[in-house]
Amino acid sequence: MFKKTLTATVTAIMFAAPAMAELVVPWFAYRTGAYAPSGIPLVDGVNDYFTMVNERDGGIGGIPVRVLECETGYNTEKSVECYESTKAEGSLVYQPMSTGVTYQLIPKATADGIAIHTLGYGRTSAANGRVFSNVFNYPANYWTGASVAVNHLLDLNGGDMSGKKVTLVYHNSAYGKEPIRVLEILSEKHGFDFNAIPVDHPGQEQKSQWLQIRREKPDYVLMWGWGVMNSVAINEAANIRFPMENFIGVWWSGSENDVVPAGMRADGYKALALNAPGTDYGIYDELKAHVWNKNLTAGAGDQVGSVLYNRALYMAFLTHMAIAKAQEVTGVADISQADMIKGMEALEITDELMAANGLSGFAPSFSVSCEDHGGSGLGAVQQWNAKEGTWSLITDFIEPDMGVIAPLIKEDSEAFAKENNIAMRCN
Amino acid sequence: MLYREAGDFKKSYKEDNHTFPIKFDRYRYYVVLVVAFGVIPFLVNDYWANAIFLPFLIYSIAAIGLNILVGYCGQVSLGTGGFMAVGAYAVYKLMTSFPDVNIIIHIILAGGVTAMVGVLFGLPSLRIKGFYLAVATLAAQFFLVWVFNRIPWFYNYSASGQINAPERLLFGVPITGANTDAWVAYLVCLIFVAVSAIIARNMTRGALGRSWMAIRDMDIAAEIIGVNPLRAKLTAFAASSFFVGISGALYFVVYLGAVEVGEVFGITKSFLVLFMIIIGGLGSIFGSFAGAAFLVLLPVLLKNVLVGSWGWQTDVAAHLEFMIVGGLIVGFLILEPHGLAQLWRLGKEKLRAWPFPY
Secondary structure, eight states, X not given: OHHHHHHHHHHHHHHSOOOSOOEEEEEEEOOXXXXXXXXXXXXXXXXXXXXXXXXXXXXXXXXXXXXXXXXXXXXXXXXXXXXXXXXXXXBOEEOOSOHHHHHHHHXXXXXXXXXXXXXXXXXXXXXXXXXXXXXXXXXXXXXXXXXXXXXXXXXXXXXXXXXXXXXXXXXXXXXXXXXXXXHHHHHHHHTOEEEEEEEOTTOOOOHHHHXXXXXXXXSEEEEEOOTHHHHHHHHHHHHTTOOGGGEEEOGGGOSHHHHGGGGGGGTTXXXXXXXXXXXXXXXXXXXXIIIITTTOOSTTSOOTTOHHHHHHHHHXXXXXXXXXXXXXXXXXXXOOHHHHHHHHHTOEEOHHHHHHTTOTTSSOOEEOOSSBOSOOOOBEEEEEETTTTEEEEOSOOBOOOHHHHHHHHHHHHHHHHHHTTOOOOOO | OOSOSTTOOOXXXXXXXXXXXXXXXXXXXXXXXXXXXXXXXXXXXXXIIIIIIHHHHHHHHHHHHXXXXXXXXXXXXXXXXXXXXXXXXXXXXXXXXXXXXOHHHHHHHHHHHHHHHHHHXXXXXXXXXXXXXXXXXXXXXHHHHHHHHHOGGGGTTOTTOOEEOXXXXXXXXXXXXXXXXXXXXXXXXXXXXXXXXXXHHHHHHSHXXXXXXXXXXXXXXXXXXXXXXXXXXXXXXXXXXXXXXXXXXXXXXXXXSEEOXXXXXXXXXXXXXXXXXXXXXTTOHHHHHHHHHHHHHHHHHHHIIIIIITOOOHHXXXXXXXXXXXXXXXXXXXXXXXXXXXHHHHHHHHHHHTTSOO
């Protein structure tokens, strides 16, 4: 054991040697385990994006970006190890890619003064910047997602949902439980029946849940799933011949990896989207010129153009813009962890900015402020065409019902502030 | 030369009962204690505490607990994860219900609560043995995790179903929550480990431990010579669950700070702790430490070497890590079925005879 400890010391010292100025973007990856089908496209996309930035512009503001990939296997203990091992390297912003781990890191990162960005996941009430000084969940979160899904159903039903039955199939974890509260309130408001069915980690066994759905015959099924759970659920839904167009997943339950295993039977499955699918964007030409043609692709390079790969490009783009903003606000190129938070709070994503980066029409515009860390909350609905193997948006970006969500965010975050003696900021 | 009984005279019964009868062993033990208490706290940083020492120490307590049940009393248990969850949720309910009481007391009480739950689930052991008991404890594992997920009272009705450890002070220093210093967390765990190991070691040396071992070796014979199986088995379950509960409580309040029961205390945790004691050595306190060190430190070490030093792809390294650790486990068990503790024992025997082996 002693020898082991000694070797670990030596390696730890070797580990902490870099001296050159660089912008460190840590990334909690999971290329292994039950969540790998969802994790691989995300981490490949982020790596490719920043490789492109480094190759094309020599980094951001002249300083190269280093993506510090750390394998977590979606496991909490490994994530803690990853956080501790990367934070000393000047990590600018953590993207834990897991709601459970986000809850874990919020107090730690707040004590260390490092930003956390959870795009479309994490703790919803972190949208209140007055309480959560360095946690950001722009541009959308689970509560806005739930509301967007319900609004889409309202559109389909001519604005009247009374008497309809909606069932939520959710990953039995902090992640899956997040939308329940909002859905319950919305069900009262719009008069539909709501019930929630949990699926335990990792979600390979869902026979009994779908038997229950078959018996209860809900009009619509919503799903908050991740990893293997998604494809299993879609398969089971096909087995009980549940009409796919009435089955809507959250944005984490709507990628190619989830629908392809069910083959033609998945045709018509819907999912929420934060950004557009497909490769019809200027950024893909840049990626081709600077990454693929130079053989610098991350991973196997087979994820290009998939929904989650696009999501990862979007995440990386927002990180890129936040770093650039921080450099602009502080006037320093080699920004610190505290500068990064300033940059994120001043972030403004306009249509022009997206067009300039080859992402014209990719996602809606939004802005972040000291009080509001949550962004616009807009989401669209996309549908799977199994014959052509493509996702396409079938709606515009839909507004969530902020009249319901805003008070909930305020209430939940203020309860957290009270529990932890946090003083309100941004006065 | 160094490792000899010769010249180490015992002049009283007390001396004769030393845990470490050989002088060299005794001094080595003191040196380990001095380094652990007097040197490491001054050197430890966040990474070393949170990624290496805390998991190692906390898993050591869990392994000691399980070793009492499986290694000393011969009752196979697959419910360790569930019992750790009991410890974690008990300390959570206690610390949020009685915020003014010292957290250390809460941790010990959480161990007590777990001991009671353990006795309850140990009752079937009076009628069933071996694989059948393993299945019964497996049921405990699934039942407990289900209960903590299902009943909102356990997680104080929080929307996410997670439990979060609020900040608690000891002598004015935070020992839970995000502002805890690395050395404080380390010392708290170390004290619990040291005390647990001493208690467990002495329990297993005394009448209680002997009755456990009698039951383990042959329960009918033990009953005939006057060991009460009810008492022996239930005390083993109680003592084992007590330590497992303490480790679960520490795991939650000091190490992670926020816990999601299904992910953290699932069946994999039960297997992990069981592997620790099998690799470390059944029926050995040292084996519990060795097994915990093997399964906690080796993956971290491999990751740091493969990814940190050699710059390999993270997924290749992660897969290779599984293969190396798995291969080593198989290799160890083929070469030495009684675990690392037996290797250590053999090494000591060799040292004793050195340089004139016979």
